[in-house]
Amino acid sequence: MNGRAEERDPAIRRFRRRRLADRVFLVLTVASVGVVLAPLVAVVGSVVARGAAAVTPEFLVSVSRPVGEPGGGIGHALAGSALLVGSALAVAGPFGIAAGLFLAGTRRNRIAWAVRASADVLTGVPSIVVGVFAYAVLVVPLRHFSGLAGTLALAVLMWPLIARATEEVVRMVPRELSEAGLALGARNWRVALRVVVPAAFPGIGAALIGAASRAAGETAPLMFTAFGSPFLALDPTEPVAAVPLVIFNYAVSPYDDWRRQAWAAALVLCVLVLAGNLVSRSLIARRAPR
Numbered sequence: 587m588n589g590r591a592e593e594r595d596p597a598i599r600r601f602r603r604r605r606l607a608d609r610v611f612l613v614l615t616v617a618s619v620g621v622v623l624a625p626l627v628a629v630v631g632s633v634v635a636r637g638a639a640a641v642t643p644e645f646l647v648s649v650s651r652p653v654g655e656p657g658g659g660i661g662h663a664l665a666g667s668a669l670l671v672g673s674a675l676a677v678a679g680p681f682g683i684a685a686g687l688f689l690a691g692t693r694r695n696r697i698a699w700a701v702r703a704s705a706d707v708l709t710g711v712p713s714i715v716v717g718v719f720a721y722a723v724l725v726v727p728l729r730h731f732s733g734l735a736g737t738l739a740l741a742v743l744m745w746p747l748i749a750r751a752t753e754e755v756v757r758m759v760p761r762e763l764s765e766a767g768l769a770l771g772a773r774n775w776r777v778a779l780r781v782v783v784p785a786a787f788p789g790i791g792a793a794l795i796g797a798a799s800r801a802a803g804e805t806a807p808l809m810f811t812a813f814g815s816p817f818l819a820l821d822p823t824e825p826v827a828a829v830p831l832v833i834f835n836y837a838v839s840p841y842d843d844w845r846r847q848a849w850a851a852a853l854v855l856c857v858l859v860l861a862g863n864l865v866s867r868s869l870i871a872r873r874a875p876r
Contacts, residue, residue, distance in 0.1 A: 686752025
């Protein structure tokens with residue numbers, strides 16, 4: 587009798603339907619996560635399986651060698667990527683942080699709206715278009731490829747990411763801190779540099795590292811600008827090598843040794859980007875309130 591009464595009770599029937607729906611959606615959520623992670627696991631697993639054996643200390647410090655000669659590595663490409671990304675970060679970082687501070691402190695303003703809209707549009711522009719822009723601005727007038735053109739292309743890609751991320755983290759800083767600085771008679775720029783920026787520094791650092799990680803993996807803009815070099819070239823006025831360019835050039839070559847090195851370089855690049863993302867997330871977690 588009690589079982590039949592429970593079956594007739596509308597509240598019990600609703601509870602059972604909700605529990606069934608909860609389990610169904612839980613299964614669907616887990617399945618969706620598996621579908622999303624499957625391509626990532628497949629790509630990373632393929633890169634590790636094909637490139638791990640070729641990653642050695644000599645591979646990381648050696649330069650490219652002609653076809654037929656044993657050995658060779660990506661030391662020149664790692665140095666070139668560090669030069670390009672570091673230079674672009676030095677250019678885009680201050681402008682991006684300044685733009686983020688301006689956007690966080692000025693909301694209802696036409697200039698702020700224009701800057702914010704420009705950052706959003708640049709974020710969605712394909713990187714190859716930015717490469718063509720840098721090609722037209724620097725490569726064509728100078729009549730040769732150079733690291734300066736690559737720096738310009740990467741800086742244009744990094745600036746909107748840094749600006750928008752800085753705006754968000756600065757808005758998380760309690761407004762009372764800046765108001766206290768203003769109440770003491772400090773100017774707005776001094777309050778921003780001495781109070782707001784130090785308080786938001788972990789989030790700003792995460793934005794810088796995240797932007798640099800994205801720029802480190804870009805290939806298309808560097809094909810039109812830095813172009814690449816088989817030598818250890820650190821002169822920004824000359825063509826400069828980069829890890830993505832080495833991967834592309836070696837992957838499309840007909841030589842087995844170069845294709846093996848392309849997989850190894852891809853693994854190194856994945857590790858560098860993953861390390862940058864982990865550091866960025868750790869800074870964000872440190873910034874988050876507990």
